[in-house]
Amino acid sequence: xxxxxxxxxxxxxxxxxxxxxxxxxxxxxxxxxxxxxxxxxxxxxxxxxxxxxxxxxxxxxxxxxxxxxxxxx
Amino acid sequence: xxxxxxxxxxxxxxxxxxxxxxxxxxxxxxxxxxxxxxxxxxxxxxxxxxxxxxxxxxxxxxxxxxxxxxxxxxxxxxxxxxxxxxxxxxxxxxxxxxxxxxxxxxxxxxxxxxxxxxxxxxxxxxxxxxxxxxxxxxxxxxxxxxxxxxxxxxxxxxxxxxxxxxxxxxxxxxxxxxxxxxxxxxxxxxxxxxxxxxxxxxxxxxxxxxxxxxxxxxxxxxxxxxxxxxxxxxxxxxxxxxxxxxxxxxxxxxxxxxxxxxxxxxxxxxxxxxxxxxxxxxxxxxxxxxxxxxxxxxxxxxxxxxxxxxxxxxxxxxxxxxxxxxxx
Numbered sequence: 440x441x442x443x444x445x446x447x448x449x450x451x452x453x454x455x456x457x458x459x460x461x462x463x464x465x466x467x468x469x470x471x472x473x474x475x476x477x478x479x480x481x482x483x484x485x486x487x488x489x490x491x492x493x494x495x496x497x498x499x500x501x502x503x504x505x506x507x508x509x510x511x512x
Numbered sequence: 513x514x515x516x517x518x519x520x521x522x523x524x525x526x527x528x529x530x531x532x533x534x535x536x537x538x539x540x541x542x543x544x545x546x547x548x549x550x551x552x553x554x555x556x557x558x559x560x561x562x563x564x565x566x567x568x569x570x571x572x573x574x575x576x577x578x579x580x581x582x583x584x585x586x587x588x589x590x591x592x593x594x595x596x597x598x599x600x601x602x603x604x605x606x607x608x609x610x611x612x613x614x615x616x617x618x619x620x621x622x623x624x625x626x627x628x629x630x631x632x633x634x635x636x637x638x639x640x641x642x643x644x645x646x647x648x649x650x651x652x653x654x655x656x657x658x659x660x661x662x663x664x665x666x667x668x669x670x671x672x673x674x675x676x677x678x679x680x681x682x683x684x685x686x687x688x689x690x691x692x693x694x695x696x697x698x699x700x701x702x703x704x705x706x707x708x709x710x711x712x713x714x715x716x717x718x719x720x721x722x723x724x725x726x727x728x729x730x731x732x733x734x735x736x737x738x739x740x741x742x743x744x745x746x747x748x749x750x751x752x753x754x755x756x757x758x759x760x761x762x763x764x765x766x767x768x769x770x771x772x773x774x775x776x777x778x779x780x781x782x783x784x785x786x787x788x789x790x791x792x793x794x795x796x797x798x799x800x801x802x803x804x805x806x807x808x809x810x811x812x813x814x815x816x817x818x819x820x821x822x823x824x825x826x827x828x829x830x831x832x833x834x835x836x837x838x839x840x
Contacts (some may be wrong), residue, residue, distance in 0.1 A: 441806050442821055445799070449825055453832075456748070457637065464639040470725045499763050502797060509805040511793050 445504055451501065455494050463487060514694045517580050517603030518701055521573040523701035528569035529709035536565045537713065537720050549718065551669070551811045553785060558718050561604040563725025567597040568708055570733065573702040578825070579778035583695045584627045585740040589733060591623035596660055602726035610773060611729065613664065614657050621656035621733045623639035625649060629740045636745055638833035655744065656735045659751065663731030664724060666754040668800055669815045671715035673722060674692055677730045678706035679749040679822045684734070687743040696741035699742060716812040746836070750829035753821045764796035779804060786810050 448452050471481045540559035549556045558593035572658065574590040577583075590612045599616040602608065624630055630652060635661070667673035681704035688697035707730060713719045722730075749756070765774055776794040776800040779787050789804035803809070805815045 441803060442817055442824075445753075445756070445802055445821055449821070449828065452752055452756070453749060453828055454581070456745075460636040460639050460820060464636060464642060468642070475687055475811075498759065502760060502763060505802070505805070506797050510789055510797075510801065511791060 452498065453474065455497065459490055460495060462490065466497075513700070515673050516583065517577065518647055518694075518698045519579070520777075521577045521698055521702045523707045524576055525569050525573035526632075526705035526709045528572050529706055529721040529738045529819060530563060530712065532568065533562070533565050533710065533713045533720065534739050536562070540720070541623070547721065548770070549670075551785060552717065556717075558721050559741055560721040561601065561723025561725045562710060562714070563597055563600055563604065563723045563727075563729060566706060566726040566786040567594065567729050567788075568701065569706050569709070573706070576831065577695070577698055577702070578643055581698075583630040585696055586699055588623045588629040588738040589696075589699050589740055592620050592656065592736040593729050593733040595620040595623070596656075597725050597729040600664070600723065600728035603724040603728075613724070614661055617657040617660045617728070617732065618653050620660065621653045622623045624736060624739055626654070631742065633742070634744060635742060635801065637832050638838055640653055640839050640840050652739055655739060656732055659726050659735035659738070661745070662751060662754045662758045665758045666818070667727045668757075668798075669716075669811050670718040671711060672787065672815050672818050673727050673730070674707045674711040674714040675815070675819045676754065676822050677734065679819060679826050680734070680754075680829075682706065683750045683826050683833060684737055684741070684743060684744040686830050687833035687836070688737075688741045690837070691741070691743065693741045699733075700737050700741070703730065704738065706730075708798060712813060717817060729814065739797055743833070746829050746833045749832045752825045752828075753799060753818060760797040760802065764798075773810035782808060785815055 467483050470479065472482055474476065544557060546557035547560045549558045551686055557669045569588065570593055574586060578586045578590065596617060599613060599620065599815065603613060632643050632648045634644060636642065641692050663673065666676050681700055685697055685704060688700055710722065714722065734747065738744050776790065776792050778790055778795050778798045782788055782789055784804040786808040788802055788808040789801045799818060800814055803814055
């Protein structure tokens with residue numbers, strides 16, 4: 440069980456990566472804005488960056504929860 | 513014929529390291545090129561760096577593979593590994609600032625770009641392929657830099673980085689053979705045998721440390737194989753334990769820094785030389801500290817735990833390689 444948290448963390452990262460590719464390839468990539476190609480690219484890039492930020496926030500929150508619960512006296 | 517090539521270069525990679533490491537260890541000891549092993553009693557000194565012997569075995573095998581295949585991809589992997597080795601060797605001989613390795617490793621990605629041994633497509637499991645023409649060039653530089661440093665950052669205990677690379681190479685080999693990329697798969701095979709042979713001398717208690725030169729060479733080579741062989745996603749999954757280690761550290765200290773420059777230590781050494789997680793609030797979170805969250809362990813047991821996690825991650829990477837062939 441010592442490695443239970445870290446193995447779960449690996450599975451969560453894997454799931455976030457797979458989920459991220461689904462959102463980007465199946466939902467975001469086919470989008471087309473009426474404002475033109477350049478605006479569409481900026482929009483898609485912004486969504487991708489926002490997703491990276493959200494994913495990192497999720498991973499940091501999980502890490503902080505575990506560190507507070509198990510490591511900090 | 514492909515199997516004969518694979519057998520020849522694998523044998524070169526393994527045997528060069530296996531037989532030349534002992535005299536090289538004696539050479540390093542004779543010339544006082546040793547460092548303190550902080551987790552051992554009596555100020556134990558361990559020869560370092562083992563990078564030259566790692567580079568020699570990889571270069572001998574890669575050059576042979578290049579003449580057997582005349583593949584630009586193999587040449588790009590060789591030059592990338594060589595540049596990363598020299599960057600690491602500078603860091604082995606002189607203490608460089610924290611930003612040196614991440615910045616310098618950008619140069620190591622140049623051979624891949626200059627030799628054009630990449631395409632603009634990123635393969636993903638289940639959901640197909642993305643074409644990212646301009647972004648991919650930037651991704652090549654980022655991948656070599658990040659993977660090189662990430663692998664270097666897992667060089668924390670006896671036997672970890674060599675065992676890590678050997679295990680993490682297996683999904684690459686599987687994915688590359690599945691995709692019919694025999695030349696690059698053979699390149700991954702020689703990386704596996706280089707790390708495996710070095711592990712014999714690096715495992716607990718270490719007779720030699722790879723140093724930054726060895727770890728960066730392995731890391732950059734791993735990244736180069738992933739790019740040239742177009743198995744980037746599988747590589748990322750296989751590297752997750754090392755990525756988690758770097759991520760936890762960066763999320764804790766909130767800057768790019770060498771571990772030695774951080775004052776609060778993540779792990780404390782007990783009188784019986786067992787390792788215990790620090791309870792300090794300011795101590796950075798690392799993979800080792802997380803493993804020790806439930807109590808103290810010996811150095812050897814912590815190293816084995818990291819390798820078990822790597823095997824778990826490698827299993828997930830192999831599953832991902834199979835999912836690459838399924839498109840929803």
